[in-house]
Amino acid sequence: MLPARFRVKETLMARSKLVALARSLTLAASVGAPCLAHAAALPPPPPPPPMAPPPVDVGGGWYLRGDVGVSALRLNKFEGTDRAGFIGPEGGYQREQTEIGDQAFAGAGVGYQFNAWLRGDVTAEYRTSANLSFGESYANCFSGSCEGLTPPFPRGYDFYKGHISTIVAMANGYVDLGTWYGVTPFIGAGIGSAFHRTSTMTDFGAGTALGGIGVIQGRDTTSLAWALHAGLAMNVTPNLKLEVGYRYLNMGTAKTGTLQCFETSICPDTTYKFKDIEAHDVKVGFRYMLGGFAAAPLPPIMPDYQPAPGPLVRKY
Template structure:
């Protein structure tokens, strides 16, 4: 009789499970509750928009100065250049841009560049004589506007190298120009009025960025900037003469070193992350 009691108890439990004894068959269906839904992401008011400011210095160079006689009738000007020099500019700029993703951004920038000194010395060979020189000098300032694109090349210990390119225009404002006679021309003097000229401009960028905070970044960059040409007003003799001349500083190039800061208006742009999906519940068999 003692051996039959355990067998009978096992049969009773099996039968109870098959007919649905309360608290036994349904116990296997009890699962942990699903995780609560994720909170909605914070609203990003500014998106990838940013503001920027820059200051720097531009080391200028020019291919050559071209001298054109504009007298009526024209009087050919044959000369030999001795000195063809342009000084440097300091600039300050502002801009607005958009960071599309962690590696691509674009911006529009505008800047004012201070007056650069221009100096041109040439010997006049027009009359088959030697020893007559003209020292022509003036100053020009510039306004440059560019549309730029940049590719950011990863992040290395908080530093982000980048390269970029830009196109736009340069507007040069040449101030009053003087022409002084030297050598056998000593005592001669000429004067030219102001002249503005707008040209196509283009740039190439390379630099390093550093995130001071998630929304503020510093930049140290080099920029090659081609600003086209600047042109003087018509230079004539004083008190008066028939000679009238225009000087064109061709292919003005600037090697810029600049320090910039960017303020991101929205949250920092990060790579998209897949939304969390809870794992499917385990398969439970009912007996």
């Protein structure tokens, strides 16, 4: 056990340490209090600046298209009014070869891409003038009946030559079958109208009809048209696609005007029809997508930040 004087000394040292600690805490409080008060008086930080809005899609799935191509035409059926009945069975009436030439065409349209695999468009195209010709022959029995006469009878030949041009307007739908290395095969179908114009057709006669019997007047005709499509589309840019395709196009029926004979008694009100006019088209074209991204308008500029007023302090 320590002597009394050492215990007193330890007690005094402990008290001096407590006094020093209290003084340190008091000094820290006196220094930090103004800082805390100043921090409490500071306004809250201003809000962050507005973020730029994301770009918006302009144009959606709309697109423009244009096409050019060449076409091989075919006539499936040729009809005329009953001139054969007028001439009579003994006249040996028959139709000769019917021919139609090739065409070139150019068209344009507007369409919409509904999703990744389905799209549709409306198109109009002009098809250039194609040669059109047909013939007919008969026994030369106009001056009297051939009945009782011994064949062969002298025959007359009429060969008519003219032109046909067409405007086609169609609504089309397509299915895109997937994209590989930027190439998209597609199939489609369309329906619409064909507006045919046949020119005046001149008769180049032969045999007993040498010099021709008359002239066929021109005529405008509207007919139902339908089409089947197949082809490939290639990405040139994000908005531009190049197309190469085949189309089967059925342009319906075209009609002629009335055959105006030099001797009117031999062909009253005779007209002709060219039915099931088929076109096998090879074409190239483009599609330009109107959809794209543009910067959205910025929100209105925020006013300068003003801190909220502090509490009202009354002084008495």
